Amino acid sequence: MTVVRDRRSGKAGYVFVAGYVVLLLAFGVLPTLYALWLSFSNSRSQLVGFGNFTRTFADYRFAAAFANILVYVVIWLASLMILVVGLALLLHGRMRRTGAVLRFAYYLPGALAGAASVVLWLILLDPAASPVGFLLRTFGWTSLATVVQPGHLPVLFTVIAFWTGAGGWIIVMYGALNNIPGELLEAARIDGAGVFRTAVSIQLPMLRKWIAYMLILAFATGSQLFVEPQLVSTASFGVIPEGWSPNQLSYLYAFQAGDFNGAAALAVDLLALGLVCAALVVFRSGLFERE
Known part of the structure; x- marks a missing residue:
């Protein structure tokens, strides 16, 4: 009976996993393979090797877009490592009595969609409409255009991303802290x-x-930044270039120039960058090692 039960539970597991596998293939693996094909071919489906990569690399906007996203990702990841872990430790230790309320408060901003969060922050950052406009004006920022200058964007996008997505990570870290044996902490x-x-x-x-x-x-999410700079560029009437981030530049290639092969090459660049950085983190942290 035990063997039969084990076989049935094994089959049930395959059934539950099957739905995820189908979606992964349809919206993950197959689009990635198609993007790889586009990046190494031209509009006539002829292989051109690394031609699309060298062509997009020579674009004057390429280096600026990747430099912008690199600065943003560094600030974003640093804020996550320091603030998320620090707040989770406080929530687990000093703030246990108010933990339930704080966990709800941390998670609440994540209920807003990305575009809605950016619109909300655009209102807050506009000295003419913001309820804290007097604070903005003390820094000499008299209009939205002066607030969203290109040099300010990495920090502004980090604030928006932290406000929107950090709450979920605080809850994750809090749950991980709860898995630490209490006897170990008591012994300490x-x-x-x-x-x-x-x-x-x-x-x-x-x-x-x-x-x-x-x-x-967080690196994968941050390197694909699109909605925030796109909306800020529109709201600022061109103060921010349309190709501020690599995803925006890829969008311009695809839907303004009709160059889907160049857009795919930029997407593959981001994929390769994400895989390399993920591999470094995995091997340095021993993420998949058994303890």
Whole structure:
């Protein structure tokens, strides 16, 4: 009976996984393969090798777009590592009594869609319409155009992204902290370890894989930034270039120039960059190693 039950449970597992596999193939693997084909071919479906890559690399907007996204991603990942982990530790330790309310408050901004969040922040950042416009004017920012100058964008996009998406990661880190055996933390207290020492010597090392997982997904999301700069570019009436990010540049190639092969090459560039960075994080953190 046990063998029969095991076989049935195994079949049920395949049934549950089948739906995900179908969606993964349809919306993940096949589009990626198609993008790879487009990136190495031309509009007549002839193989051109790395021609599309060298052509897009020579575009004067290419270096600027990737430099913009690199600065943004560095600030974004640093804020996640410091603030998300720090807030999760506070929530797990000092704020247990108000933990339920705070977890709800952290997660609430994530209920807004990305475009809605950007529109909300555009209103907040417009000195003429913002309820905190007097604070903006103290910095000499008298209009939306002065606030969303190109040099300000990496920080502004980090604030928007943190406000929208950090809450979910705080909850994830909080759950990971709850998995740390209480006996281990109690033993540290008995040995005289304070809050800081416990966090550095016990909690942070045990969060290493969760932090690595967060960095991989956050890098993938951040490097594909599109909605935020696109809406800011429209709202600022051209103060921000339309090709500020690689995804925007890819959009221009595809839907303004009709160059889907060049757009695919840019997409593959982002894919390769994401895979390389993910591999570095995985191997350095031992993400898939058994403990």
